[in-house]
Structures are given as structure tokens and as C-alpha cells.
Amino acid sequence: MARVALFILAALLFTVPAEAQQCRLCYSDPAAKEGEPPLTIEIWADLNFSKLALTGRDGGAAELSANGGGKRTSGSMIDLGGVAVAGHGRITGTPGREVQIDLPSRVDMTSPDGGRAELVEFHTDLPPHPVLNARGELEFNFGARLVVHSGKGGNLRGRIPISVDYN
Template sequence: MPIRVKPRLLSVLFLWLALPSAASAQCMLCGKGDSGSVAANRKAETPLRIDIETQLDMGRVAAGASGGEVDLDPVTGARRLSGDVRDLGGFAVTGTVTVRGEPGAQVRIFLPTAVDLENGSGRTARVTGLATDLGAAPRLGPDGRLIFRFGGRLQVAGASDGDYRGRIPVTVEYQ
């Protein structure tokens, strides 16, 4: 008999906002010096801001004895189930993030390779393969905004039911 699993990544995002890279960083408490380029000074004066528009949610599934995976594609939003996992409905939703900063600036986005989630009874599930829909060299638009989506792969063990939650650190820094 399948065990009901409701893996959800609600309340998942805890953001770590990185300061601009060393090439453009400056002491925020120090006076403005003449060293460095104008572009580097502008970037240092325009801090990055990250807003979570949509939290990642893998939906509801039931896992049989051998468990399986739920894969959520960040580009298409399609959810694929593999192994001994069955769809119980609900909406799977990719995470959506808005980054604001210096218009036209190139940024780097970092997601962890894996994140452990926990249910109320202390059992864990793992999200791996976190990926975005961004190209190789993302830039903030002329309005200073960049919106991207992300998804990943939830590994579900057969004997673990419940509502799983965790935090996915998203790091953004100027290139």
C-alpha cells in the first residue's frame, strides 16, 4: 500500500545576499575614494535586492515502498515522477525570484547542489539538481531587474510521509 507523502517546498527560501565581488566592493562605512572605476562605484552604491515571487512547491505525491523522485523543470514547469511515486494532485510550481540592482549589470546566481528538507517527525528528504531558466551570462535589464525561475529534483523515500519543508539559499552577486 502506498504511503502518502506530501512533499512541499513552501517556506523554502532563505536568501543569502552576497555583496558585490571583490573587484567592485568597497567599504560602506569609509569615505568615497578616487580609486576604482565609475562603474565599480555605481555597483557598490546599488546593492542587490532579492524578492521571492513564488516559492518552489513539488505538489502532492504518494510513494510506494521503494520511493522515487519528483522532478520539476524550471523552463517548462513540467513535473515528472519516476520510481514508485504516484501523483495525488495539487499544483507543482517552480520558484520565481526577482533580482534588482544596477541596470545592465551582469550577475552570478548560485544555488546549492543539494538541500535537505524535514517533516514534522524529523524525517528528511533531499532536493538535488537545482537549476534555473537563466542563460550562461545573466544581466539585469534596463530597469535594473532580472526575473528567473528555478526547479529541482525531490528524492522521496518510501517510508517517509508528511509535509516537508526546508530552506534553499540563493546567492546573487555582481559579476
């Protein structure tokens, strides 16, 4: 079974200039059979929690919903506004094939000034058994919960490994 994996940066808003027609975050299946479309995954938007602030030293959390439910905060984390963006991806491959998308259980986040956090509770808006449509495509959104355990945050970044495989 061929497996396609993709690592993306979280907490950034990724944009591709209009003149760049080739996807920078695309990975395709090197084990695709001849005549069969390769299994690929593209990430069109990274997770972006926008503007958050810690009001105390005990940390806090923010959750970004995959299904358009927005951003919620808890603990000493407060929302300072801005547009939060759920991750958005697209899978292509053999039409009608069922796929499995694997998201990590946890991702470490760091900032240049020493802040640390983690992304947990990843989720998508996909049904339990996602299937590529008649054109061999499937788009999905993903979200997660950002947890800061101490009073130090920052411009947090991390790499989210996402893999896709045929079922």
C-alpha cells in the same frame, strides 16, 4: 565583491497579502557603493511540488521544471494532482551588470513526523551569462528534483540558500 544571500523555504507556497507592500524575503547588499543601487534578491514563489504519494517502501522522486515543463515522477512516487509551482525570484541592482546566481547542490528536507528527503539538481531558466536589464532587474524561475529514499514522506520542508553576486 558584495554577495547577497537568501535562504527560502521549499515545498511551501509563499504568498504576500496585498496590503503588505514590503517584501518579507528580500535581502540587499550592505556593501553597495553610494549612489549605486544595492544588489537585492526577492523570492516571490517558493518551490511547491503540490500533492505526491509514495506507493512503496523503496522511495521515489519528483522533478519540478524551472521552464514551465511541469512535474514528473519516478520510482514509487506518483502525482496526485494539484498545481505545482516552480520557484520565482527577482534580482535588482545596477542596470546592465552581469550577475551570478548560485543555487545549492543539495538541500535536506524533513517533515514533522520524521519523513526525510533531499532536493538536488537545482536549475534555473536563466541564460549562461544573465544581465540585469535597463531598469536593473532580472526575474528568474528555479526548479529541482525531490528525492525520497525511504517509504516515509510527509509535509517536507527545507531551506534553500540562494546567493547572487556581480560578475
